[in-house]
Amino acid sequence: MPGExxxxxxxxxxxxxxxxxxxxxxxxxxxxxxxDPRVQASVQRSMFQRLxxxxxxxxxxxxxxxxxxxxxxxxxxxxxxxxxxxxxxxRTTPSERLxxxxxxxxxxxxxxxxGALLLxxxxxxxxxxxxxxxxxxxxxxxxxxxxxxVGGLIGLVGxxxxxxxxxxxxA
Amino acid sequence: xxxxxxxxCLTWLVPAFVLxxxxxxxxxxxxxxxxxxxxxxxxxxxxxxxxxxxxxxxxLVGGASLVILALGLVLxxxxxxxxxxxxxxxxxxxxxxxxxxxxxxxxxxxxxxSPIAFLFSFGLFALELTSLCLAMSYAFEVLDVVCRVxxxxxxxxxxxxxxxxxxxxxxxxxxxxxxxxxxxxxxLSRLDYPNYEVLLIDNNTPDEASWAPLTVLCxxxxxxxLHLDHWPGYKSGALNFALAMTDPQAEIxxxxxxxxxxxxxxxxxxxxxxxEPSVAFVQTPQDYRxxxxxxxxxxxxxxxxxxxALSMPARNERNAIIxxxxxxxxxxxxxxxxxxxxxxxxTEDAEASLRILNRGYQALYLQETFGRGLMPLSFDxxxxxxxxxxxxxxxxxKKHWSKLMPWAHWLDPENRLTGVQRYFYLxxxxxxxxxLLTFFFTIMxxxxxxxxxxxxxxxxxxxxxxxxxxxxxxxxxxxxxALWGLVHSLRITYVRAAFALTxxxxxxxxxxxxxVQAIVRKRGVFLRTPKAAxxxxxxxxxxxxxxxxxxxTACLVGAVAAIARSPSLLAFGLAIVCLSQSVxxxxxxxxxxxxxxxxxxxxxxxxxxxxxxxxSESRLGLxxxxxxxxxxxxxxxxxxWPAPNHTPWWYAWLNPQPLLNPQxxxxxxxxxxxxxxxxTPGGPTFTPVPTAAPSTTPQATASPVRHTPxxxxxxxxxxxxxxxxxxxxxxxxxxxxxxxxxxxxxxPIATTxxxxxxVATTAPTxxxxxxxxxxxxxxxxxxx
Numbered sequence: 033m034p035g036e037x038x039x040x041x042x043x044x045x046x047x048x049x050x051x052x053x054x055x056x057x058x059x060x061x062x063x064x065x066x067x068d069p070r071v072q073a074s075v076q077r078s079m080f081q082r083l084x085x086x087x088x089x090x091x092x093x094x095x096x097x098x099x100x101x102x103x104x105x106x107x108x109x110x111x112x113x114x115x116x117x118x119x120x121x122x123r124t125t126p127s128e129r130l131x132x133x134x135x136x137x138x139x140x141x142x143x144x145x146x147g148a149l150l151l152x153x154x155x156x157x158x159x160x161x162x163x164x165x166x167x168x169x170x171x172x173x174x175x176x177x178x179x180x181x182v183g184g185l186i187g188l189v190g191x192x193x194x195x196x197x198x199x200x201x202x203a
Numbered sequence: 204x205x206x207x208x209x210x211x212c213l214t215w216l217v218p219a220f221v222l223x224x225x226x227x228x229x230x231x232x233x234x235x236x237x238x239x240x241x242x243x244x245x246x247x248x249x250x251x252x253x254x255x256x257x258x259x260x261x262x263l264v265g266g267a268s269l270v271i272l273a274l275g276l277v278l279x280x281x282x283x284x285x286x287x288x289x290x291x292x293x294x295x296x297x298x299x300x301x302x303x304x305x306x307x308x309x310x311x312x313x314x315x316x317s318p319i320a321f322l323f324s325f326g327l328f329a330l331e332l333t334s335l336c337l338a339m340s341y342a343f344e345v346l347d348v349v350c351r352v353x354x355x356x357x358x359x360x361x362x363x364x365x366x367x368x369x370x371x372x373x374x375x376x377x378x379x380x381x382x383x384x385x386x387x388x389x390x391l392s393r394l395d396y397p398n399y400e401v402l403l404i405d406n407n408t409p410d411e412a413s414w415a416p417l418t419v420l421c422x423x424x425x426x427x428x429l430h431l432d433h434w435p436g437y438k439s440g441a442l443n444f445a446l447a448m449t450d451p452q453a454e455i456x457x458x459x460x461x462x463x464x465x466x467x468x469x470x471x472x473x474x475x476x477x478x479e480p481s482v483a484f485v486q487t488p489q490d491y492r493x494x495x496x497x498x499x500x501x502x503x504x505x506x507x508x509x510x511x512a513l514s515m516p517a518r519n520e521r522n523a524i525i526x527x528x529x530x531x532x533x534x535x536x537x538x539x540x541x542x543x544x545x546x547x548x549x550t551e552d553a554e555a556s557l558r559i560l561n562r563g564y565q566a567l568y569l570q571e572t573f574g575r576g577l578m579p580l581s582f583d584x585x586x587x588x589x590x591x592x593x594x595x596x597x598x599x600x601k602k603h604w605s606k607l608m609p610w611a612h613w614l615d616p617e618n619r620l621t622g623v624q625r626y627f628y629l630x631x632x633x634x635x636x637x638x639l640l641t642f643f644f645t646i647m648x649x650x651x652x653x654x655x656x657x658x659x660x661x662x663x664x665x666x667x668x669x670x671x672x673x674x675x676x677x678x679x680x681x682x683x684x685a686l687w688g689l690v691h692s693l694r695i696t697y698v699r700a701a702f703a704l705t706x707x708x709x710x711x712x713x714x715x716x717x718x719v720q721a722i723v724r725k726r727g728v729f730l731r732t733p734k735a736a737x738x739x740x741x742x743x744x745x746x747x748x749x750x751x752x753x754x755x756t757a758c759l760v761g762a763v764a765a766i767a768r769s770p771s772l773l774a775f776g777l778a779i780v781c782l783s784q785s786v787x788x789x790x791x792x793x794x795x796x797x798x799x800x801x802x803x804x805x806x807x808x809x810x811x812x813x814x815x816x817x818x819s820e821s822r823l824g825l826x827x828x829x830x831x832x833x834x835x836x837x838x839x840x841x842x843x844w845p846a847p848n849h850t851p852w853w854y855a856w857l858n859p860q861p862l863l864n865p866q867x868x869x870x871x872x873x874x875x876x877x878x879x880x881x882x883t884p885g886g887p888t889f890t891p892v893p894t895a896a897p898s899t900t901p902q903a904t905a906s907p908v909r910h911t912p913x914x915x916x917x918x919x920x921x922x923x924x925x926x927x928x929x930x931x932x933x934x935x936x937x938x939x940x941x942x943x944x945x946x947x948x949x950x951p952i953a954t955t956x957x958x959x960x961x962v963a964t965t966a967p968t969x970x971x972x973x974x975x976x977x978x979x980x981x982x983x984x985x986x987x
Contacts, residue, residue: 069451076448080427087405087418090432099444114447118542119558121602131605144325174614193325196312200321 038064038071045074051081059110066097066112075111126168127175130158134179137186144197148190155183205306207259209673211267212299214249214257216292220680223292223350228691230286233352238279241287242294246272271298284520289350296342296680300335303673307331314665319841323647324664330644331674337637338681340630345688347517356520358485358567361475363396368454368477370399370470370532373445375438376461378408381416383577384461390574391459392424396470400450401426403461406441407434436546437727443543446535453535458552460529462577464492469573473532476567483564484556486515486524486531492575497801498702499794503578503585505693505703511570512692519568523627526556526566530574537564548602549727550595557603557628563619582795583747586713590730593635593714597721600632607632638714645754645784646831650838652761652781656768659842709790712751716823724818731817740799748791750824755788 041061048054055078061071083089086104093100096117098110133155140147162168162176222245246268253259275294282290311324372391376384384403391401403421405414405428414430421428429448431441442458449456455477459465469487476485488511494504518524526533531552538544541558544551560566579585605611607629611618620628664670682704689700713730720728745752762781765774 072447073451076450079448083427083429084418084422087414087421087428087430088432089429091434099447101444111444111447113443113543114451115443115539115543116541118545121545121547142326142329144322171615178610178614197318197321200316200318 037061038068042070042074045078048078051078054078055082055109062098062110062112067114069114072112072114079109079111125172126158126162126165127172127179130155130162130176130179133158134183134186137183137190141186141190141193145190145193146197148186149194152183152187152190155179155187159183204263205302205309207263208267208302209299209306210257211249211253211259211264212295212302213673213676214252215245215271216295216299216680217676218248219245219288219292219295220683223288224683224687226288227286227292227346227350227687230288230350231352233283233286235279235283238283238287238290239276242275242279242291243272245291245295246275271295274298284353284355285346285350286352289346293342293346297339299673300339300677303677304332304335307670310670311664316664317841317844319838319844320664323650323838323841327647327664330640330647334637334640334644335677337630337634337640338677340634342681342684344514344517345684345692347520348513349688349691351520354516354520356522356567357516358476358569360472361478363471363475366475366478367396367398368474369450369452370396370455370457370474371449371453371535372399372401372457372459373442373449374401374403374459374461375441375445376403376405376408376414376417377438378410378413379405379417379461381413381420384417385420387459387461387463387465388420388424388426390464390466391426393467394465394470395467396474399470400453402445402448403428404441404445405430406438407431437549437551439544439548439551440546442551443546446538446543449535455532456535456538457532458528459574460576463529463574464576465574466572469530470532472571472573473569476569477532477534479565481565482534483537483559483562483566484526484531484533485567485569486527487569487571487573488512488515489527489530490572490575491578493577497798499582499706499798500578500801501699502702502706502794505689505695505699506706507578508693509689509703513688515568516570518627519566521621521623521627522565523560523621523624524556524566524568525553525631526559528552529576537562545602547726548595548598549591549729550599553595553631554599554602557599557606557620560624561606561618561620580798581747582709582744582791582798585798586710586747587730589710590713590717593638593717594721594727594729596632596635597718598727600629601721603628604632635714635718638711639718641711641784641787642715645758645788646834648777648780648784649757649761649831650835651777652765653835653839654842655774655777656761656764657839657842658768659839705786705790706794708787709748709751709794711787712754712791713820716820716827719827720818720823726816728816728818731819741796744795744799745792748795750820750828751788751791753828755785755791758782758785758788 038061041057041064045054045057045061048057055075058071058074058078061068062075065071082103088104090102090104091099092102092108094113096113098112100108100110102108133151137148137151137155140149140151159176159180162172165172168176250264250268253264254261271294275291278294278297279287279290282293285293307328311321311328314324316324374384374387374391388401388403401421401424403417403426405417408414408430418428418430420426427448429445431444434440434444436443446456455474457470473485473487476482489507490511491504491507494500515524528551533555537559538555541555541562545554545558548554556566579588600607605614606618606620607625608614609622609625611620611625685704686697686700689695689703690697693700695703716730758781762778762785765777765781768774
């Protein structure tokens with residue numbers, strides 16, 4: 033059983049003759065149960081026993097759950113991250129891209145609304161695509177509706193400003 | 204009407220501001236009824252001045268007073284923890300700003316300008332709109348602390364009882380001198396808290412000789428030490444690994460910079476607040492210990508303290524504080540829950556606090572110093588540090604803007620940020636752009652100066668009296684309010700506050716640069732300032748601020764050029780603006796040189812130095828300079844686009860003058876509308892002269908824009924307007940006398956209906972001085 037195996041590896045790590053061996057045992061436990069605080073404590077204890085003589089630790093790689101590091105001239109060692117997955121960024125959902133366009137529309141108000149008017153027609157098909165996409169979740173759908181409304185309002189302001197510009201052109 | 208409202212608002216704002224300066228910090232009680240009475244008295248005072256002195260229409264004054272009274276009472280209730288002086292000033296500030304913006308928009312949109320001039324002027328209006336909104340947010344922050352009479356969320360001391368969780372203190376270090384870290388570790392070893400560990404994380408220091416002594420130091424105190432080599436993710440990457448290496452028993456994490464000397468009671472006094480499970484983090488002020496060494500250090504110190512004396516208490520009242528890293532404690536479980544420090548962001552501490560609050564946790568700000576660090580040694584280091592902060596601030600905004608929108612909760616029901624929290628985090632991000640706006644404004648001012656020098660003022664918006672008076676008052680009140688806030692929150696003198704303010708100015712360029720970089724870059728970068736070839740300290744100091752010096756000098760040249768070419772009021776005003784901009788940018792070399800003076804400071808590491816990717820300031824400055832130059836050339840070429848040499852039909856049709864009632868100053872170019880007033884039952888209406896048809900009025904077909912145009916403006920005024928002049932004689936006289944020497948011949952003045960009427964009917968002296976004799980026959984046909 034994995035649980036029993038973890039207990040055994042931890043027990044062996046606790047009674048290992050040297051930090052290198054202790055760390056080897058702890059590494060086996062990490063593979064089985066990386067989120068267990070006792071496993072983490074065991075890894076840390078072994079690592080700090082080695083680090084006390086040489087604090088050098090080099091980054092090699094990382095996965096969602098572990099860091100892979102190395103001491104000076106050592107084999108790779110896995111260290112549990114012990115935390116949740118961070119928020120992905122930049123997000124690339126369709127609604128995020130749509131809102132980026134809305135942001136550009138807002139900037140497009142600066143040249144007397146011309147930019148907003150030009151970009152406005154691009155918002156509509158993208159929003160409709162999200163709304164009609166059966167795979168998009170409720171949040172995406174709401175975001176698309178909102179983008180339509182906000183885009184429409186910015187477009188309206190842009191239209192008014194462009195009209196004023198037109199008045200200055202035809203004067 | 205809008206111009207009248209502008210003046211009416213000013214009669215409210217100015218006394219409210221004077222009373223705020225006198226009473227604001229000392230008025231320590233508040234009640235809704237008393238505030239309402241104070242507010243009504245101020246409105247009445249302003250109304251009386253408006254009607255009696257400025258001769259504004261009583262109906263307009265009364266109507267506007269009722270509107271502001273209704274809105275004001277709502278705001279007084281909402282701001283019920285402030286004293287009356289703060290409430291009244293804030294309400295009048297909002298009203299004045301709003302009216303000014305509407306007025307500015309209408310003048311921009313409905314003045315007969317060439318299309319390019321309209322675009323240029325609209326850009327200026329956008330700058331005004333954004334700057335004034337940001338100024339309001341600054342005003343709110345200052346008033347919220349200085350004028351607050353009730354604190355509802357100020358933490359009360361909690362003794363350390365049975366709750367003694369294990370605390371893990373993380374000390375990140377990069378290229379730090381061992382003697383500096385030794386002091387820090389020694390202070391940490393003296394903490395009078397029974398259950399803590401210290402983890403020193405040396406992050407990517409390239410030279411082993413620099414970090415190796417740290418391991419010895421840690422062994423001496425029984426602390427843990429890690430040197431992380433080639434570690435990604437900046438400081439946050441290192442702190443995330445430290446989190447993985449933290450004792451699993453630890454419940455609380457603290458981040459302490461390597462130069463901080465902590466008081467022994469830090470943990471004993473702060474940890475007990477975590478007994479309340481909803482508290483996720485507690486922040487205490489970051490303080491410094493080397494501010495006495497020079498004027499530069501003093502100014503930097505006051506600038507740093509501003510945030511912890513004003514911004515943080517205001518935020519704490521709404522559970523919207525920022526976690527600032529050093530001198531803060533954080534619940535480990537919460538940090539793990541949000542996924543640790545964000546390695547994408549170079550101000551990971553502030554970013555983490557937003558994600559924590561988004562989960563509905565509480566945060567506390569304890570306004571008591573528990574540790575002191577070192578400030579940047581030189582202006583160069585300060586620039587690098589400020590670049591990093593601004594860059595990180597904009598990064599946070601880029602990532603989290605959607606969480607801060609009013610509709611965020613509707614989009615994502617898991618978003619638990621309150622409206623006020625969203626407001627504070629949004630303004631915290633947007634306020635960085637204030638400096639970028641200042642930079643854009645400088646470019647526009649320089650272009651305006653160049654246009655004035657070359658005689659192409661037609662690209663500029665008509666400069667009305669309100670455009671001169673109101674911005675001066677708004678800028679003046681904002682500056683004074685900032686000084687006042689510094690003086691009363693930090694208990695310093697006005698001179699010292701002014702010095703701190705100039706240091707903020709000095710960092711304008713670098714913050715603007717950081718904003719641009721943060722917008723265009725996907726990953727964090729750090730600033731590399733220009734390096735001098737010379738070994739002399741003064742040469743290095745000047746070289747580090749070479750771009751600011753160029754900008755400041757250009758503004759000075761612009762001021763001289765504007766006056767030299769056409770010594771008009773417009774040019775004079777432009778010169779003052781140029782000078783104010785030059786003060787902003789020339790503050791940088793001044794402070795850079797000042798940082799060399801004073802008592803020698805501890806020769807510690809460069810506080811602005813970090814590990815990461817760097818961007819060259821010289822290269823970025825060159826790129827932005829080329830863009831600005833191109834914009835200037837385009838503006839110069841565009842200024843050859845002829846301005847309308849007749850009154851556009853739409854202008855006459857819309858007839859915006861009764862609404863605007865602007866008094867145009869000399870040097871501007873508002874052509875008067877042409878047409879006739881037709882008496883109707885509902886009052887006289889304006890009938891435009893069709894531009895296609897031959898006009899009966901001389902100027903409709905042939906007159907240049909800046910000819911002598913006054914009388915036709917008189918023709919526009921309705922009898923009602925004539926009977927109730929909207930522009931006071933005193934103001935008209937003042938404007939005229941400010942414009943011209945008493946003995947000088949009157950230059951051509953493009954003025955508008957009500958002003959001219961006011962001048963003619965109520966201020967014959969002013970009219971005689973400032974307005975030329977009627978030359979236009981329209982008056983005879985148009986006046987009913």
